[in-house]
Amino acid sequence: MSSKETRAITDLGTLKAFAHPLRVKLYRALYVARTATASQLADQVGEAVSLVSYHLRKLAEHGLIEEAEPQGEDGRERWWRPASESLTVRHEDVKDAPEKLAAQGALTRILLEQRVDLYRRHLDESDSWNDEWHSASFESEYLPRLNASELAELQVELDTLIHKYQARGRAAEAAGDTQGRENVAVHVYGFPFRV
Structure with missing residues (x-):
């Protein structure tokens, strides 16, 4: 790459x-x-x-x-x-x-x-999917009250966290640890809305 x-x-x-x-x-x-x-x-x-x-x-x-x-x-x-x-x-x-x-x-x-x-x-x-994957899977909705700079900061922190886990998974696979690994989709949206 x-x-x-x-x-x-x-x-x-x-x-x-x-x-x-x-x-x-x-x-x-x-x-x-x-x-x-x-x-x-x-x-x-x-x-x-x-x-x-x-x-x-x-x-x-x-x-x-x-x-x-x-x-x-x-x-x-x-x-x-x-x-x-x-x-x-x-x-x-x-x-x-x-x-x-x-x-x-x-x-x-x-x-x-x-x-x-x-x-x-x-x-x-x-x-x-087995029970372990059912327990690990999640869907969430959070509705914090933020300003634009706080939302931008949240995005950076989420990005950093996801990249940490992505790097961990790739390193494990490169070392031959493929047992139980699956592709995982994490979709995150952060946007303002009015009720």
């Missing part, structure tokens, strides 16, 4: 390229797998390899993914990986142009829809 820890998406072209439902799905699948081929990803998302290859090339054109070292003996297969540890699209980076704001809004809606679908799938498949 590239040494870039976080990539801020600030240009309209990259925002538009990423704001496509299949590309977001492919990016998520690749992020979880860390490295994969178009055929492996096609199996995961249920699309044709040729279509997946096209969308992977588009993601690569905008620097969101990059080629990885081949993992198998078939030198003809192209392997991909995320080009950075994470992606961000911040309001302050796109507020200068209505087109960027619209593209950010489209991307955010796609992400929300896919996150809801992922959670619905979890609920539909809940019988397949």
Whole structure:
């Protein structure tokens, strides 16, 4: 993986390229797998390899993914990986142009829809998880009364905490400790609202 820890998406072209439902799905699948081929990803998302290859090339054109070292003996297969540890699209980076704001809004809606679908799938498949996973899983809603700077501080603290656990899990897997490890989705939103 590239040494870039976080990539801020600030240009309209990259925002538009990423704001496509299949590309977001492919990016998520690749992020979880860390490295994969178009055929492996096609199996995961249920699309044709040729279509997946096209969308992977588009993601690569905008620097969101990059080629990885081949993992198998078939030198003809192209392997991909995320080009950075994470992606961000911040309001302050796109507020200068209505087109960027619209593209950010489209991307955010796609992400929300896919996150809801992922959670619905979890609920539909809940019988397949054992009691330990049922006890460990959670859903919460907190409604603190904060100002904007406190909300920003909360986001930084949550980010730090999640990265700590992410690094711990990756280090354990790199050391061969894979027993009982699963992909875990943690979706956090922090936004103001009025009643």
